[in-house]
Amino acid sequence: MMKPLPVSDRLVTVPASPIRKLVPFADAAKKEGVKVYHFNIGDPDIETPEVMMEAVRAWDRNPIGYANSHGEAPLLTALNSYYHGLGFSFLETRDIQVTMGGSEAISWALFATCDTADEVIVFEPFYSNYNSYAIVHGVKLVPVLTTADTGFHLPAEAEIEKMITRKTKAILICTPNNPTGTVYTKEEMEMLVRIVKKHELFLLSDEVYREYAYDGRKQTSLLSYMEEIPDQAIMLDSLSKRYSVCGLRIGALVSRNTEIMQGVLHIGQGRLSAGLIDQLVAAKLSEVPQPFLDAIHAEFEKRRDVLYEGLRAIPGVVIPKPEGAFYTIVGLPIDDAEHFCQWLLTDFRDNNETFMLAPAAGFYATPGKGKNEVRIAYVLNTVAITRCVELLKKALEIYPKKTA
Ligand SMILES: Cc1ncc(COP(=O)(O)O)c(C=O)c1O
Structure with missing residues (x-):
């Protein structure tokens, strides 16, 4: 044998x-x-919202072909109007790449910003699958500890800056956070923007839980800073949790960095497309009642x-x-x-x-x-x-x- x-x-x-x-x-x-x-x-x-279930039941396109690599037009339009509704009307559909879940967006963001052995700062505890994607792309995650006594909020600016080396390419955050539930304040987001500007880093923000902030809090999105740091900001999104469609496998990578967007489109073309049915069902997001x-x-x-x-x-x-x-x-x-x-x-x-x-x-x-x-x-x-x-x-x- x-x-x-x-x-x-x-x-x-x-x-x-x-x-x-x-x-x-x-x-x-x-x-x-x-x-x-x-x-x-x-x-x-x-x-799952009824409009999306109806779209599943009403499916009649045969054969079920490949979809557009960038994203099906109705989904890109629906996502763009959703972001406009949040107040980010500067975004255009070319700033959005449809991905297979937030998972693919995270993976592509790491690939797009780092070469092998480059470093990305994360705040631990962090979403455990960041580890998997980092290993797949040969990226080193550099953890900065957050603790229960501060509600897992970010440490002082100097503590974060201490961890930056010549190999550091990006800071990856998640807000509202999985696994801690922490929602970073506007001040914390501003601090991160200051750091990435000073040290010329990318800022990757995983915002798949954007809507889930409690006690009257409102999440501060990286999109608020996208005009200030257009080449450095990459926002990672997903429909999974917002519309309770985890099995739909639809997310998005959003950035105004044209080189990043062109590169991720090429990866998107390499994997042909996200699912056609998934995308067209997801496009119903704009009809989900508030x-x-x-x-x-x-x-x-x-x-x-x-x-x-x-x-x-x-x-x-x-x-x-x-x-x-x-x-x-x-x-x-x-x-x-x-x-x-x-x-x-x-x-x-x-x-x-x-x-x-x-x-x-x-x-x-x-x-x-x-x-x-x-x-x-x-x-x-x-x-x-x-x-x-x-x-x-x-x-x-x-x-x-x-x-x-
Ligand atoms: C923080 C975070 N990011 C991304 C994802 C990926 O979700 P999906 O690939 O379903 O969009 C999850 C899933 O649990 C998550 O918790």
Whole structure:
């Protein structure tokens, strides 16, 4: 028998997603008939808008051909009017490249701004898939720590500047943030703009949770600075969370840097197109009634409140009040969150139910960080969230490896 061919060194360095890596244990529990609540992944239970479902049902184009590489005209127009509606009327459709989800936009932004071994500053904990894309493109993520005691807000300007080297090409942020829920203030955004101007860097802003800011907050978009730093600003967007269409796989990369836009179009041509059906269903975004979107916002804010109030009443649990998105990083009185999350799936049962969380270490680049933390995605309804809080309380009471 032939020995297995060696695969690339870099392939084996792509980490498993901390959000999905415990799935086999959840599947095994489900096979035993256990109900598993999924608080590990940001796939909301909110219904997709009816206009989009109607477009799916009414599909009659046959054959289903390739779509335009840049983006189907109705989708580009709908996205452009959406950005105009946010107040960014300087944008034109040529500043928008349709991508297969925000995921592809992130990947292309890293590819477009960095060569192999170049560095990108990120604020940890950060969306864990940044790691995967960075490894795929040979880019080094340089983490700057943010902590629960400041609500995971950005450190002082000098702390960030200290991490800039000759290899640094970009700063990558996410606001409202996954996994911390933090919404960066206008002052923080201005600080970042100052830094990238001074050090001649790109600023990449992942804004897939733009609408989800709570307690009257409003997200400050990188689009607000796109006229000031047109060549440096790249905004990464997605429809997945805003319209509850995670499976549609439609996002966008937005920039006024013509070289970047031409380059990403060439990548887009290389992968032919995003799905035709996906794009034309997504184009219905402009017909989604505002009250529908307002109701989603209100629902997530309510879920946040239920989760926050419930968790902070559990002894030993550390949770800053999440400001946006639908995630929170929670410190637990345990040593090893990965072991705890696995134990929940293999050993812990209450009334034949358990729940799934994401161990937070995978959201950090610094080894050892986040070991006693989990990320909770509050994507299920408030009844399920209340049950999750109750289950967590019970689990912590009997977990054999508690620290307090
Ligand atoms: C911060 C952030 N960016 C990007 C994505 C990618 O989403 P999608 O590819 O579905 O647009 C996600 C998904 O969870 C995310 O949380």
